[in-house]
Amino acid sequence: MADYRFITAQAEGAVTTLTLNRPDKLNALTPAVFVELAAAIDAALADGARALVLTGAGRFFCSGADIQPDGAGYEGLPEDLGDLIEADYNPFLRKLAALPVPVVTALNGPAAGAGVSLALAGDIVVGGEGGYLLLAFVNIGLVPDAGATWLIARSAGRARALDMALTGDRMPLAEAKAAGLVTRVVADDAVLETAQALAAKLAAGPTRAIGLIRSQVAAALSQDFAQSLDCERDNQRICGYTADFAEAIAAFGQKRKPQFTGQ
Structure with a gap:
């Protein structure tokens, strides 16, 4: 793995863990962070990663945009925030959504x-008992961005979504789980281990099918029932020709566990 300034990337088997590594800044986001994350993802996929974990260093997962200049080349937020979102935030969120492998987020804080x-x-989404979600935008006169409106409204x-966005109040992760925003809440010191174990399970699975499941569920959120049926049919046709499906059929007949290769 390459050396990065603002993140780290660590591969273990077919799982690559990407860590936001600006703990002194609560892992605040800058354009350079997105550049490094995108490069690390591309490198991980090229090296054969079949699942990704995204986490943070220190006591915060991520505090959002870095609004303060650092005196070392980062000038803070530009005058036109829309340009910043279009150039850096949105492309990265689109990249994550279009990945052919699953992503597990480990909210260390x-x-x-x-x-x-x-x-x-x-x-x-795996979080710790002491964590929380905070749509802080309204507190500084801004609106949610980077897909937060869609992600929260579609899930909860x-x-x-309006309660979180309008009040700018914290939502403890236990409450976020009950609202359907977070998948699992565990002890704070078990977050990364739990996330990596889940990622390892996914990485050992039928990667082509898992990638299509990701896109199929995303598509279903904006399709009607008939369109979703067509999407499922088309994806099932693809999966039916994969080596992993052939392996699963052979394993069933031989009464053994299938060994998926992601092909």
């Missing part, structure tokens, strides 16, 4: 602002 978007962009509904 609170997530705020655009950090909430990164947290909830995981296919499986209009009322919960």
Whole structure:
């Protein structure tokens, strides 16, 4: 793995763990962070990664956008925030959504602002008992971005999305789990281990099918029933020709566990 300034990337088997590594800044986001994350994802996929874990260093998962210049080349937020979102935030969130492998987010601590978007962009979201989600935008006169509006409204509904966005209040992760935003809440010191174990399970699975499941569920959120039936048919046709499906059939006949290769 390459050396990065603002993140780390660690491969173990077919799982690559990407860690936001600005603990002194509560892992706040800058354009350079997105550049490094995108490069690390591309490198991981090229090296054969079949699942990704996204987490943070220190006591925060991610505090959102870095609004303060650092005197070392980062000038803070530009005057036109829309340009920043279009150039850096949205391309990365689209990249995550289109990945052919699953993503598990490990919330080692609170997530705020655009950090909430990164947290909830995981296919499986694991958080610690002491964590929380905070749509802090309204507190500084802004609106949710990086997909937070869609992610929360689609998962928890209009009322919960408006409550979080309008009040700017913290939502403990236990409450977020009950609302359907977080998949699992575990002890704070078990978050990364739990996430990596889930990622390892996914990485050992039928990768082509898992990638299509990701896209199929995303598509279903904007399709009617008939369109979803067609999407399922088309994806099932693809899966039916994969080596992993052939292996599963052979394993069933031989009464053994299938050994998927992701092909």
